[in-house]
Amino acid sequence: MKRGQIYFHLHLVSDSTGETLLTVGRAAAARYENIAPIEHVYPLVRSPRHLDRVIADIEAAPGIVLYTLIDREIADRLETACREANVPCVNVLDPVVDLMRSYLNLPATGKAGAQHALDADYFKRIDALNFSLMHDDGQLPENIEDADIVLVGISRTSKTPTSIYLANRGVRTTNLPLVPGIPVPDRLLKAERPLVVGLIASPERIMHIRQNRLLSINAADQDTPYVDKTAIAQEIAYSRRLCGEHGWPMIDVTRRSIEETAAAILALWDQHRYGVGSTRPGFV
Template sequence: MPHRTINLHLVSDSTGETLNSIARATLARFEDHHVVHHRWSLIRSRLQLDRVLEGLNHEPGPVLFTLVDRSLRLALEENCMRLGVPCLSVLDQVVDLLQGQLGARAREKRAAQHVMDADYFRRIDAMHYVLAHDDGQGTAGIHEADVCLVGVSRSSKTPTCFYLANRGIKAANVPIVPNSALPPELAEAPCPVVGLTIETNALIEIRRHRLRLIGADGVRQDTNDYIDHDSVKAEILAARRLCNQHGWPVIDVTRRSIEETAATVLQLMEAWHARRGSAAAPAPVDPAAVVLGGGAA
């Protein structure tokens, strides 16, 4: 089948995050084809919609939308019908299903998921916490953490913590440095501690890239322990051994995205709370979540 190039228009009266996630998840299954994204966010008036229609007329293509305003929906659907391009409201089927199950009509409220409520401020607080407790900073505050990640340098601890913070999780991270002791607060942490590991060659490549970014081209790459193969391998093994000694589960992040790593951390957190019979513990998780493989979950 020949490769095709299409225009895909994502039209939202909010931030467009929902449409972006749906498009990313579905288009990953069509990697041999080229899709040009046209993102139209915060479309809340007819004047704003007219800009969308102009763009659609100029570069026709299928439309995915999340619009609550009925008049805007109708105008968009009529224009798509005139152009002969498919147009789909991605949330309608889910809303219809839930209305039937709940016996209540959904409110016609745009951006209902983006409100400044307690959950919103919990996420902001978690972001501030991650900033203050990144890379071993503020270890005295580990007792406030919901989870603590440990691992060697450049094993994706920081980006994983920020992703978790966006879910309202206070995540601290502590580097495992050769010949350096871990902070004593970690041994008494009242939260799950999770180790992150990575394959030797992958870590060396990440560290080489890091050195290039910070202008460390003058470093002798054949002797620098930071990227020396034997030294890095020993560092990773020592870190794994340390986690095993403390009974901390370890996730191999080599072939995992940040999202997949964070999802596994959340599952391990659920399991940790379930074992302790926490009143706030979520439902039990799939035992496969604790498998330490590097493959995507």
């Protein structure tokens, strides 16, 4: 625990996986400085017996309760227990569902975990994930034309985690490392279908990440061009020139999270697919 930080118990009760509650809870908690939730996640709560255990935990460690429960009887029991324990409790989806019901004039389906159904979108995400793992870090460059997006950049520009995140959105992504003096695959230069995006970062950020990488693997040689700021600056300059020559848009990831980088890439991909605006070279 960090010194000076205030902690509170956050109970997340779901009849599905709890991913929605985790996202909402963390997004809300991030609005407060020096505040951090102690997360208690209860997935697949679909029976009174399971709910009894959840209520016992809430009473033992009072805090805030967020829930998504389709079964009205179980939800009412949870709300009653929270009221009696003087614990704040809210169904995070009800306001949105009610708004949609009012606008669409249609009843909502009462199916827990409906967003996780094994439908075509689900299998599309699995296919994209398999593709991205098989084509990580320059593997199988002959399949570039089968990708939706190709990420290029020097070492430690978050190419792999960004590829995995995009794959979870159903986007087939491959990534290729850029190394000065080593030509990029000819297939990349001739690729027509995929969107090619260059990822760059400041020399200071790259140097810091690479130093930590060497420390994590207990590398004996810490005095190497891999972590030399001047050498890194030259690598970044090479990336800029290459992307500029081929009209590939660039994204500076220095102060971006993986999610923010992926959002910018998906916006460029929409332009690439549908021709909305243009994918001119430059920074996003």
